[in-house]
Amino acid sequence: MITKTVSNVQEACEGIQDRMTFMLGGFGLSGIPENCIAELVRRNVKGVTCISNNAGVDDFGLGLLLQKKQIKKMISSYVGENAEFERQMLSGELEVDLIPQGTLAQRCLAAQSGIPAFFTPAGYGTEVAEGKEVREFNGKMHIMERAFKADFAFVKAWKGDTAGNLIFKGTARNFNPNMCGAATITVAEVEELVPAGTLDPNQVHIPGIFVQRIFQGTAYEKRIEQLTVRKRG
Amino acid sequence: MITKTVSNVQEACEGIQDRMTFMLGGFGLSGIPENCIAELVRRNVKGVTCISNNAGVDDFGLGLLLQKKQIKKMISSYVGENAEFERQMLSGELEVDLIPQGTLAQRCLAAQSGIPAFFTPAGYGTEVAEGKEVREFNGKMHIMERAFKADFAFVKAWKGDTAGNLIFKGTARNFNPNMCGAATITVAEVEELVPAGTLDPNQVHIPGIFVQRIFQGTAYEKRIEQLTVRKRG
C-alpha cells in the first residue's frame, strides 16, 4: 500500500507558487476545499489561474482569494454570486474564461484520463466556439475541446483513507472526482481520514492512484448559499 | 420515480432482431450477462455484431453464440481463450475487429456521454491506426477514435433497484458500467433486485437513467476461467 497522508494543510500545499494553475472542486459553496483555500489565502500566492465552476461569494470560498487580488484568471462556468468578482472583471483586473459547465467537467476528466482532446456540441454557434475547430459528426456540429493542464488540484471529500482513496457525499461530489489526477499534484482534504482497509473497495469513488496528498481538514463551515425549506404540514 | 423493471429475461430482450449490434459487459467470464446470453441463444438471433472485450470460452459466455454461428462480427480486445472463435476467424466465417482494451472502454463511455470522437495515443504506429486521423498533441502522436453505436447493451450488476440504479461487485464491474446508456436500449440483469429507496444514493455506480430494463437473473453459474489458489501456510 502506498501511503498518501500528510500531517496538515501546510504540508499538503508544499510547492505551490505564484502564477501556477489550480483546479478547485465544489459547486457553489458545496464541496469546496475550505482548508486548502484558507491556506492559499494565508500563503498569499499571487497571479494564479483558478479552474473552478464558480468563484465563491464575496466573503467565502474563492471570494477570499479575489478580495486579496491573488487571482489573475478564472476559468469557470458561472460566476454570478460575487460582486467583487464582477467589479474586477468589468474593470479588466481579472481575466475570465467562461466555458460551458459540461465542457469544464469533461476537460478535467480528459486531463485525468490522458485524452488530449474531444468533441462536444456544447457552445457550437456561440462565442465559446470562436477559434476552435468545428466538425460534423452524425449530422450534428461539434467543437473540439482540449484537456486542461494544471499544477495543483484541490479537492474535498467526505471520507478518505491513508492510501488516498476517496468517498464523496451527496451533491458535494460535483467536480471533485473529475479533478483528481487531472493536475500534476492532487491534494485531497477530507472530513474523516481512516486507515487503509476500512473503506469497502466497491464503494471507493476515487482510487488513491489519482491522489498525491491527503489530510483531514478542520473546522468545516460548509456554508449554505440558498437556504430553502418547507414548513412541516 | 421511473420504474424500469421487467418480469423476466424474455421481456427484457423484446425487440432484438437479426443483424443488430449488441454490447455485452464482462471481462473473460467475470461479470457477463449470463441470462441475456442464454436468451440470445434461445432466440437464435443471427448475423449480429457483438462489442465485448472477450468472446467467452468454447462452451460458455459468447462462445455459446459462436457455436451456433449467430455472430457475424466481433469487436473485442482479446479473444485468445476460444478455439471455435479462432477457427471461424481464420476460415473467414467471422469478421473480427480487434481494438485496444482502453479504446474499447472509452468508445463505450463516449457513446454513453454524447462525445462523438476523442483522441488517444493507443495504437499509434500500428495497424489499429490504419485509415484513422492522426494528430499531435503535446508533442505526442494520437489517433482519433469514434463513439460506438449499438442497438442493445446487455450488462450484469450485483444489485439493482426498480429505478434501474446499479451496484457492481469486485472486478465483475469491468465494462458493464461503461456500456450502460451506450446503446439505444440498455438491459441490466442483476443478482438481487431491491425496491427503489433501498440503495444508498451515494453508492450507486450507475444511475437508473442509463438503464431501460432491469430484471433479477436466475441460476448464475459464474464460472471461473483460471482457478489459482495458495495452500494455507
Add this chain to the structure above:
Amino acid sequence: MGLDKNQIAQRIAKEVKSGYYVNLGIGIPTLVANFVRDDIEVEFQSENGILGMGPFPFEGEEDPDLINAGKQTITALPGASFFDSATSFSMIRGQHVDLTILGAMEVSQNGDIANWKIPGKMVKGMGGAMDLVASAENIIVAMMHTNRAGESKLLKTCSLPLTGVHCVKKVVTDLAVMEIRDNAFHLLERAPGVSVEFIKNATEGDLIVAGDIPEMQF
C-alpha cells in the same frame, strides 16, 4: 392579463410525460415541479449531481451537501442517486435527459436562444445551459413574452450573445404557447383572455396563426 409565473409553470407541467427525466433551469422552470401530476412517473435531474431530486427539506433538516443547481437546499427521493459533474453531463450530452425547461432573455424564430450574457453589463456565465441546449432534443423555454421595457423577447434574430443555435422547439410565455419551425413562431395556444392580435403585437419575430387558436387548458 396574461399568466403569472406559476401559471406558466402549470401550463408547462402538462408537457411532462410519464417516464421523463427532466432538467429544470433556475426561475420559472423550477416551479414546474410543483404542478406535475402525482400519477406521472418523472425524475428531476439537477446538473450539479443528483437524479431523483425532491422538494425543499423541512426546517432544520437542510444539508449543505445536498443542493440543486440553483444552490438551494433540497432533498432526495427514494431511488435517487448522486454522481459527479462529468457523469451529470453524460446524461445531458448523451441525450438521456428527455426534457429540458429553461428561461431565456431572447429567443429567435429559427430556434436560437440567448440567456447568459449582456455584454458590458451582466456576465454571470452560461453554467450548464450551453450543454443543455446543444444536446437536448426536447427544449421548452419558459419566459415572459416581453422584457421590463415592454420589448418583445421573441425576435427575428437574437441581439444578445447566443447560448445555442436552432435548438428551441417550444416557447411558453405569459401570453402564449408557440412552436418554432420553418423559421417562424407558430401560435398554438393563447393565455385565457389574451387575443391573437395582442400576441402578434408583442412578438417581433414572424408569428404564424393558422386557424382558430384555442385558449390554454390547465
Add this chain to the structure above:
Amino acid sequence: MGLDKNQIAQRIAKEVKSGYYVNLGIGIPTLVANFVRDDIEVEFQSENGILGMGPFPFEGEEDPDLINAGKQTITALPGASFFDSATSFSMIRGQHVDLTILGAMEVSQNGDIANWKIPGKMVKGMGGAMDLVASAENIIVAMMHTNRAGESKLLKTCSLPLTGVHCVKKVVTDLAVMEIRDNAFHLLERAPGVSVEFIKNATEGDLIVAGDIPEMQF
C-alpha cells in the same frame, strides 16, 4: 546458462521503487510481484479493474467476481479499490501508473514492440497492451533473449505487427539487462556466467557495449 523465468522476474523486481503503481502483464511479469521487497510501498494494478491486487486466494476462498487481467482468481489487499474499465485505462492513459512490465515476441532497437499477433497463425488480440505501451513512460519488457528456434527477439526492426512504437526503454532477458536509446540496445548487465560475446551473438539488433559489463545482482 542464463536465467530462468523466476530469476528474470527477480531481477526486474529491483526496478520497482517505493511509491510505484505497477501494471504487470501475463507470464513472466506476473511473477515479479513475488520478488518485490516487503519494505517497498507498491500497489499492483490490473487493468480489468483493481488497484491493490494481492496474492492468490487460499483454497476455497476464490471469488469469481475477483480476478486479474489473466483471468486468475486473486485477492484484494487493504486499501484496494475496484473500478470500471474506462477508469482503469484513465489510470494507464493518464500516466498515473508508474511502471509497466510486459512480455514481448519482438523488440527492436528503436523501442518498437510486437506482442499481439502472428499473421495467419496466432491472433489473440492486444488486450490492454497497446494502451499500456502507448501511454507508459516507464516500460520494461521481460522475455527470453531468443525464441524456441534460437532466433534473436532483439531486432534491428520488428517483423511482426507492432503493438507500439518507440516506447520500450529497458529489456530484461534470460541473458542480459539492456537499455534502449539512440537506436541501439545498450548492454547494462550480464546474467551470471554469461559472456558479452554470447549476448552479442544472440542479439540481432545493434548492441552497444561500453566498458566493463557487470554481472546482475539480485
